[in-house]
Amino acid sequence: MLDHGQTEPYAAFRTKGLSKIYGEGRSAVHALRGVDLEIGRGEIVVLLGPSGSGKSTLLNILGGLDRASEGDAWFGGQCLTKMSNRELTTYRRNHVGFVFQFYNLMPSLTARENVELVTEIAENPISADEALNVVGLGKRLDHFPAQLSGGEQQRVAIARAVAKQPEVLFCDEPTGALDSTTGRAVLRVLQDVNEKLGTTILIITHAAATAAMADRVINFSDGAIRDVQLNNNPVDAEEIEW
Amino acid sequence: MVKPLHAKLFRDLWRIKGQAFAIMVVIGIGVALQVMMSGLVASLTQTRDTYYERHQFADVFASVVRAPEHVAHQLRDIEGAAAIDTRVTGFALIDVAMRDLPVSARVLSLASDNQHHLNEIRLTSGRRPEVGHSQEVVLLESFALAHNILPGNQISVTLNGSRRIFDVVGTAQSPEFIYYAAPGEIIPGHARFGVIWIGRPALAAALDLKGAFNEVLLTLRRDANLDAVLDSIDRILEPYGSAGAYGVENHTSNRFLTEEISGLEVSAKNVPPVFMLVAAFLLYIVISRMVQSEREEIGLMKAFGYTDTEVSIHYLQLIVMIALGGALLGCALGVVLGRLTIPIYTTYYKLPFLLFRLDASSFLTGILTSVTVASLGGAIVLRRIFRLAPAEAMRPPTPPDYSKTGSFGKRIVSYLDQPTRMVLRRVIRQPFRMLGAVVGIAAGMALSLSMLIIYEGFDEALDRTFNVIDRSDAFVTFTAPASNKVIYEMQRINGITLVEPVRSVPVILRNGRRNYAGAITGLAPNAQLFRALDASVQPIALPAKGVVLSTPLATILNLEVGESIILDIRQGSQPTIATRVAAITESLMGSPAFMDIDALNGLIDEENRLSGAYLSIQDGENTDVYNLLKDMPMVAGVSLRVEAEKAFQDIMDQGAGSSRFIMGFMAFAITFGIIYNAARVAKDERTRDLASLRVMGFYQSETAFVLLGELAVVTLVALPLGVLLGNVLSHLIAAGFSTDLYQIPVVFAPNATGTAIAIVVGAALTSGWLVKRDIDQTDVITALKTRE
């Protein structure tokens, strides 16, 4: 187990007393209640926990999509909680990739163009073709989203997220809308990305079995971390029991 | 029906309030214009008809040099004639305090018996002259007001060469002077032209017309044949120097009023539908978007057992509420606009009363058309509800298919970045919606551009008339054709630098069955002060033979250069002459015809005579010149070019000025309505896409480009189309409004075009800004959670 108070030079993320309150007064919802956390570089982290426990909230704050009500969060040496909106956008643009449950592709762009959307604005991207090759879609470059299956769309979304070679990849229930076989294939792709590009990956999932592929498993409940487990022997995503 | 649906209705309405309001404004303007214009038509028509009837406005007019009173009996026997009146008329000069120059005036005899007479005056203050009191007169009210003359005041009048003092005992309005201007002008200058009524015996004595008359008024029986009556009158009056009888439709005051009314009628029929169609299109887009995004709810309602009709009625109610809201807004606005317009009319049209009369049916028409047209726009969408299977609605949405557009111009595409491709693909994927928006914006722009072009045309007419054609400082008219000697007399006046003679002769121009009662103006060869100009604004050298026609005359008579024309001259020996059309001249005021002055005088054997003269006056010498002119016995009137120009300019600044503003506002409203709606719909449809872009690290401005780029494309495409349509429309309007009284030139109008473009771009920017503000405020995470 890692010592939480300790600042390690290689930490990808660190939070201190991170809290998030939605609304005010009686109707206020405490989505996060003082989260202290540290995530190492190049790790695959799986967040588990019941629905409404605050997983997405944490991910959104770390991803620069949302702001904390209290406490601090650091990405490497940068303090996310002190950034302006524009700085957060720049942070997302240069360092972060997202994958959501609903793939959120641009229907008016082909698979390749959807990826190029990101490579155009990124600092150090790999080519769109290469990114699509990584996710195994090298042969469907010119297809529009409407012409792709759900699993394929999600793989395009992953290619789009990784093409900029982000330091971190945030995946909020990436397999939630997929069947188990397709889901495993998608997780395998994430594992590949982690191995080939060394990307730190945070995955929110409902399927507890997914924990088997993680380096670190964080259990969430009621806006706080219940426990953190380190896994020294992550298994291949293809072998996960669904 | 069901209560939850009602709640949904109002919530939906509230949710789309911005769009709903924009549509209501468009509908409202359409209805307002319709209510206002048809109300004005009703008010003007009613007032005119009542006025004419109560004051027995004549149907036929004829003037002669002098006819003995017994000729009236002959006229009375004409078949079709109902009532007939003779009178004595002339011209006079009135000395007024505020002007160096006397004001020219018509003098009309007033019958002193208590019988009903034609063209009866309407006393507005004081009384009529008493029998036997030959020094008592009644003045035209608007003239008296302009000079602050009240009953009890005296005026100094030069009548038939001698100056006399009259007592003003009353002021009056008259159905024959509802719209009037100084001779040779078309814009009223109430201070610069007067009308004096004098008891008939006194006036006849002053004009040497005792026991005679020089004008006949006549009303017709219902079944009368106007042409036959005119022919009979002409035949009877021929020996007395008739200038030709004409019907009330050619009476100047009546013509101006009637043409104003018919212009309003045409506009009331044609302009509001443009707004209605645009509104229907907007509703189509909004409801279409709503039905699309509520597929699931619709499917659910159907699954619960609601019928297609019940579901459709729900959306139809929304449409009807918006249409009704707009229509009611329009009715109220129309009444306000109508009330505001009335004073503008009463400035120029001197009617005894003019209340804005609501045409109740116009309310009904406005409401019915807006609801019908709007529902039609919606009905197209509602068909989709019927087609939607409940199960289909419950399936997760598949992304819209862009594969069919993907192949377009691959090479061109490869130069574009992804956001630009997104913009272009959307534009191409929904060509009809985009086209609709383009046409709508272009229509709104065309409407305002055409009006702006017309106004620039007025400016052009003003400049052409007062600076290019007429370069004189003053125009002098004589009581009767004067001898050449007067030219030298005037040239001797210190301050007058140039005198150019003019001869005006009444004539009926004929070509086969077509004819026009007008005048031929004889101009000096190589005239400098007043010239006949051709289409390229070059002076036309007047030939020794032949007549130069103005464009409206050529059109009315259907004549071209070189063709033969008959001149039925109504002066002097009254010869009928066959000659040719020598040239066509561009004139914007009236329908003149020109000849060489000597040639014209030769035709009637009155060599070296002139009826007026154009003067060029040295700066600073005006007052002295005026005083000397005033004392010349043969001078009937002096009109100053600057005053005529100012009167024209005033009408432009007042009436037209406010219409410019209204037109600009309407174009803004239409463009804003369309673009704002298009932008809102595009935004709603793409909230998720835009949020995704934000997640990927696109800045707000970059995200806005994807959305607003589409609007920019639509607006940019609409601009040239709007310019084109605006120019076409302005030609149609100019053609529709141009008569033989005045013509509106259609000019190349860079200012108008610039203004119209600025208005449209301004509206586009405003709506773009509003929508961008919305995008910026949208919460990224919430947007990603929404399913569509």
Ligand SMILES: Nc1ncnc2c1ncn2[C@@H]1O[C@H](COP(=O)(O)OP(=O)(O)O)[C@@H](O)[C@H]1O
């Ligand atoms: N925008 C919001 N406004 C109000 N409450 C919210 C909002 N987003 C999330 N919540 C609440 O915060 C809590 C945590 O939500 P979330 O982080 O989405 O949970 P999880 O992802 O673990 O299911 C939930 O109770 C949820 O209702």
Ligand SMILES: [Mg+2]
């Ligand atoms: Mg969640």
